[in-house]
Amino acid sequence: MNPTAPGADLPEHPDFLWDNPDPKRSYDVVVVGGGGHGLATAYYLAKVHGITNVAVLEKGWLAGGNMARNTTIIRSNYLWDESSGIYEHSLKLWEGLEEDLGYPILFSQRGVLNLAHGLQDVRDSVRRVEANKLNGIDAEWVDAAGVKEICPIVNTSPDVRYPVLGATYQPRAGIAKHDYVAWGFARAAAALGVDLIQDCEVTGIETAAGRVTAVDTTRGRIAAGKVALCAAGHSSVVAKMAGFDLPLVSHPLQALVSELLEPVHPTVVMSNAVHVYVSQAHKGELVMGAGIDSYAGYGQRGAFHIIEDQMAAALELFPVFARAHLLRTWAGIVDVTPDASPIVGLTPVENLYLNCGWGTGGFKATPGVGDCFAHTVAKGKPHPYAEPFTLDRFTTGALVDEHGAAAVAH
Amino acid sequence: MQLIPCPWCGPREETEFHYGGQAHVAYPQDPAALSDEDWAKFVFFRANPSGPLPERWTHSAGCRRWFNAVRDTRTHDLLAVYRLDEPRPVIP
Numbered sequence: 001m002n003p004t005a006p007g008a009d010l011p012e013h014p015d016f017l018w019d020n021p022d023p024k025r026s027y028d029v030v031v032v033g034g035g036g037h038g039l040a041t042a043y044y045l046a047k048v049h050g051i052t053n054v055a056v057l058e059k060g061w062l063a064g065g066n067m068a069r070n071t072t073i074i075r076s077n078y079l080w081d082e083s084s085g086i087y088e089h090s091l092k093l094w095e096g097l098e099e100d101l102g103y104p105i106l107f108s109q110r111g112v113l114n115l116a117h118g119l120q121d122v123r124d125s126v127r128r129v130e131a132n133k134l135n136g137i138d139a140e141w142v143d144a145a146g147v148k149e150i151c152p153i154v155n156t157s158p159d160v161r162y163p164v165l166g167a168t169y170q171p172r173a174g175i176a177k178h179d180y181v182a183w184g185f186a187r188a189a190a191a192l193g194v195d196l197i198q199d200c201e202v203t204g205i206e207t208a209a210g211r212v213t214a215v216d217t218t219r220g221r222i223a224a225g226k227v228a229l230c231a232a233g234h235s236s237v238v239a240k241m242a243g244f245d246l247p248l249v250s251h252p253l254q255a256l257v258s259e260l261l262e263p264v265h266p267t268v269v270m271s272n273a274v275h276v277y278v279s280q281a282h283k284g285e286l287v288m289g290a291g292i293d294s295y296a297g298y299g300q301r302g303a304f305h306i307i308e309d310q311m312a313a314a315l316e317l318f319p320v321f322a323r324a325h326l327l328r329t330w331a332g333i334v335d336v337t338p339d340a341s342p343i344v345g346l347t348p349v350e351n352l353y354l355n356c357g358w359g360t361g362g363f364k365a366t367p368g369v370g371d372c373f374a375h376t377v378a379k380g381k382p383h384p385y386a387e388p389f390t391l392d393r394f395t396t397g398a399l400v401d402e403h404g405a406a407a408v409a410h
Numbered sequence: 411m412q413l414i415p416c417p418w419c420g421p422r423e424e425t426e427f428h429y430g431g432q433a434h435v436a437y438p439q440d441p442a443a444l445s446d447e448d449w450a451k452f453v454f455f456r457a458n459p460s461g462p463l464p465e466r467w468t469h470s471a472g473c474r475r476w477f478n479a480v481r482d483t484r485t486h487d488l489l490a491v492y493r494l495d496e497p498r499p500v501i502p
Contacts, residue, residue: 295465299486394454
């Protein structure tokens with residue numbers, strides 16, 4: 001990390017980056033959801049496929065849902081080939097995204113450590129490292145001394161309840177500034193002709209003869225050649241408007257930040273076993289995430305005891321944080337699938353496309369899924385990287401079980 | 411953290427309970443007759459409404475008994491709490 005003052009590398013606060021148009025009566029493609037995935041999908045539709053008569057409909061303000069509520073961690077060290085494919089594709093896009101968008105996103109490849117606290121943790125971690133290597137993804141197993149070397153503030157004492165036995169390490173992983181990512185995509189999409197329409201909630205989806213024809217919104221009816229759903233936590237609600245169910249449960253996922261601190265934390269540390277994940281934002285806050293609250297919910301808040309558990313875990317791992325003050329907490333609504341993998345692709349309704357079920361891991365996928373989903377929408381058939389993540393895998397049984405590598409307890 | 415009214419013990423803190431997911435999901439009466447689609451619905455698909463949801467809870471740090479509740483998933487308000495042998499109350 002640069003030994004500069006906290007915040008010194010942040011750009012000036014941006015001026016207006018996109019227009020605020022009224023919706024037209026019809027579009028070639030309507031993207032439902034103006035978060036990271038919706039904006040990225042619209043951008044790649046316009047840039048790669050030349051489809052620019054596109055509207056992104058957002059019920060609140062752009063990127064004000066989960067995009068504003070995540071912990072910004074980016075990595076691709078998933079276990080299965082299917083997941084490695086799409087997450088590594090995404091990571092490669094992250095590596096060139098600032099140049100591609102012509103906008104700073106503060107992508108910082110500071111590495112991620114996924115800690116192991118028990119013998120089975122160690123075995124699973126080493127297995128995942130070897131699987132990553134076979135997929136050409138940078139990964140290594142480091143022991144407790146290696147963890148200490150990479151992140152000196154981690155407590156590697158053997159005398160704690162769940163001692164750190166080692167970690168998987170992905171050096172190319174990191175963080176980006178989530179707001180800037182959204183603004184970069186929004187600005188670039190708008191420049192290519194995409195209409196970004198805020199304060200426009202979808203209230204119905206019209207179909208005729210099994211094809212989608214229009215969406216009803218709080219700002220009127222909008223006819224659509226194709227509709228692409230990117231509604232994250234609210235995907236079940238939106239899909240029901242089109243007449244089908246999804247194998248999803250929406251949960252609150254809480255996170256929090258400390259006050260601003262001098263640079264103390266050089267990487268990203270995640271622990272699935274004691275459950276906390278921590279990085280230090282560019283400005284200096286410690287950003288910490290928890291596991292999901294157990295119950296279903298749409299309220300964008302969770303229970304305090306989850307934060308209590310998360311703090312206990314953080315303090316055992318990082319005794320140096322003991323005097324840090326909590327600044328604020330929040331929750332996003334994540335849509336969790338039975339196999340902890342996303343659903344991307346076609347639906348029972350023709351020309352209606354689905355992108356949901358990213359659960360706790362959607363942020364890192366933003367450019368990758370934007371590219372693959374735009375391809376799926378433009379061509380009417382799944383992108384090869386999205387192909388394994390069909391809705392019908394829950395019927396065929398071809399699940400992609402990523403509970404172990406999803407790294408957030410759910 | 412909120413108080414959950416256990417039907418047997420009365421209001422107790424949320425940390426005493428565990429969540430059991432959607433209530434009233436009945437095991438298929440004739441499993442052999444189910445299609446793959448029906449099995450998928452039974453195993454993987456659960457109601458996920460933004461609004462009242464009937465669900466199961468267990469008072470694991472108290473009487474250790476299961477009960478049902480209807481909870482509004484937008485506000486987390488418990489609209490009704492009832493025993494497993496009682497029908498789902500009608501929420502106005």
